[in-house]
Amino acid sequence: MVHISLQLLKHYHGGHVAIRLALGGCVNRPFYRIVAAYNKRARDGKYIEQLGSYDPLPNIYNEKLVSFNYDRIKYWLACGAHPTKPVAKLLGLAGFFPLHPMTITNAERLRRISETKSKHPPAVEEGQETEQQPTEGA
């Protein structure tokens, strides 16, 4: 009987497993781990399993590196885990999910801004294009 209550205490009431980014790294140098953890846990606290990583700062070849363990992600999604928005966006960009609508919207907005800036000759140069601007047909 003691065993059952111990296990009941360990589970959260009404919580669920989330696939989310856990922040790590140093000052002015973020690094995210893509992690399956209980919803109520601290962001950087004890997680169930690490499913990948994401480095938001571009490297010498101007690439942002992301890694996913698709096998385990499929398992956790099948178990009913909820991916958060940034994770869903990353998975969309990687091709595992369809593209997130906010990615497309942000890209369109940025494109409009850069077009208006190029039309009105700028005092500020347009170095503002980010690396993520999918075409509107995508």
Added chain:
Amino acid sequence: IKIPKSTLKMCILILITGLDLQKVFRPVKMEMKHPSYHLMTDEQLFEVQKGVEGRQMLQIVPVLPERKPVCDILAVDITFNVPHRERFIVTREPDGTLCKATCVERDWMVQIYFPYKGRQLTAPAVFEEAIRYLTFSFIFVLKIHHLTYENIDQHGNCDLLCSTHHFGRMVWYLGSKIRIDGLIIDMILRGLIHDAESAVELYHMMYSQFQSVKEATVQQASRIDLLKVRCILFYLVVYCVTGCYEILKHNSVFEHLHM
């Protein structure tokens, strides 16, 4: 370039490789183990070295076939059980195109997430030069294989690879590029005329559809004759190119062949 499946060609390649015991069993850096002592007479030692062990050390190692170049994008699949060749490594470019990563990018990514022991992220600068400092124990990439063989052919350093397990590969590669003349001449100059004859025979087997080869089989020319013809042809070509008659008249190669 794959290993020839025909066993006869393999036999010829193994024959040509030779078995220089001094070179095969030269002191090599190995991991530290407790030494094992065997009491043998000189004859027993010679037999053991010559027989199984020597041949095993000279076995031609098959190399994976070349990958076709693919130009695609950098999310990496880090599933543990997937072989590196089938891993999904994908790039999403600023235009929005989703594509697979290039071979270079793939290797680099695999090295980042699944690092091989002793391998760095970028290859050391030694491999970029025309490989003058031949440390052939480091050869593990097809491109470098080919570069080495071509370098050897240019400089005529065939004896560097003679009696190692790279020799058969090199002969096969040069044969497929139809550039065995340098090798044959090198062998003749070193006095290995039988090896040279075997090389010519291998060449004839590889290119049996050439007219010269067909005529040779029809006439049933002897091996030494074929070798002589090959040498004459080669030096004729050289004479046509350089215009140097000395090459045709006084040549140590012809002396070796008693012509």
